[in-house]
Amino acid sequence: MKLSPTDKIIQDKMKPGILTANGFLGNDKRNFRDIIADDMKIVNSFDKSLEDIANRMQYLMEKSFLSYDSSIVVDKNYEVEYNSYRGVLLSPFPNAGRFGKATIKVTNLKNHMCVVWTPLHVHFIRDFGFFEGKGSKFRIEPEILYKAIFD
């Protein structure tokens, strides 16, 4: 997919060393619009929308926030480990606000699927369907995310 001038600015901000040490694209050769388009083919096969997925992530994140940076079990089925750090991150997308630096690790205690995300991902997924590029440290595979937070 061809990038618009605004998209090119976003693509640049996703590169290493701009907002995070290694950026959001990993070693993926596709641009972020193509990454989104390919991931959306998978998401569209789910019975949940991006909004549903993001809401679920937000729910688990908020439940674990007051755990004093520890792990708790939510709804008897999800072990959620919250680690927060000082400072905030900007989204590469324009005027999207700022997001706390944290990692949220969710392990589904039934199927043992495990995913790690950051507060920025809830915005990425809700607003753009962006799960990051292949090889990125925080790339989330949509199928694994689905199985981890809904099964």
Added chain:
Amino acid sequence: MNYQKIITEILILAGISGVLATLIVVAKAILQNYGECVIDINGKRKVTVKGGGSLLTSLAEENIFVPSACGGKGSCGACKCVVTDGGGPVLPTEKPFFDAKELAANYRLACQVKVKNDIKIEIPEEIFNIRKFNGKVAKIEDFTYDIKGVTFDLISPKEIDFKAGQYVQLRSPKYGKVRESVTRAYSISSKPSLQNQIQLIIRRVPEGICTTWVHDFLKEGQEVEITGPYGDFFIRDTQADIIFVAGGSGKAPIKSMLEDLAEKGCNRKMSYFFGAKTTKDLYLTKYIESFCDVFPDFTYYPILSHPEPDDNWQGRTGWIMPYFPDALRDPKNTEAYLCGSPGMIAAVTKNLMELGIPEDKIYYDSFV
């Protein structure tokens, strides 16, 4: 014949493009040349700067360092100041940082305000005490697997005046894939009386630009740029009991406070809760425990939330909050000093207030 025509047309097109590009460059130079602009600070001091830069960088060029934990990217909100005249409209990038009251009071982010004309601002007087230091790394110590202690000798200026608990900003240069220099805030962990040297305790942040540089690239002997001191996180001069709560690198300002109080003498009842997951996350334990011999009423409570079987941990376990009542004798006459991650600050503040400590006596770093 056709080739000649094509080449002629290409040349004409290239010529027109060249003229247009030149016009744009000339117009930009004329229209964006704001000339010299005067920044009136607090109605007491005026500085003349070259227009076109951000208020944050324009002030920094005049050695006036408004706090900024993100290096002017508009992500931290630390560079809030009041612009009473000449700041232009509030940008969408600024609005998330202000409530209606602050917007009405003309609060702006100095990094987002462009100096295009004379401008009037109000900033706290303490900012004039902030200076830029060139330093050299004297020592790097591994405190845990993800926390380092870094000691810097100050070269120019050679001495810093700060209150125990305050922080500085460290600038990381371009390195590896990182194409921009960034600044990040870190609490000073050394005592104020040691004026020619400061120590910082820095925890690795996953994908963090500055902490990755500190942990993977910074070497002893390397020169660095530091600005400071910043912040209003310091011990209040009262006789109230004190509860310190820290986690991770949050030990830094508390260490500085204890060292400072040890030098000055302190009879206040002090209880220090340090939360960690396993023994791998504990550090400087014996050193902090040594303050029990310095102060008449000091207790250190290292508490592990998830000790591993191999840890053979005999101490307190679980969350730190259930242990607070052990240290509280008069909540209304107790001050709490917290330093750690946002998750810890939120959880502990909520709990301390439930226990009766007034909200205005709970202090923590403003840059979390």
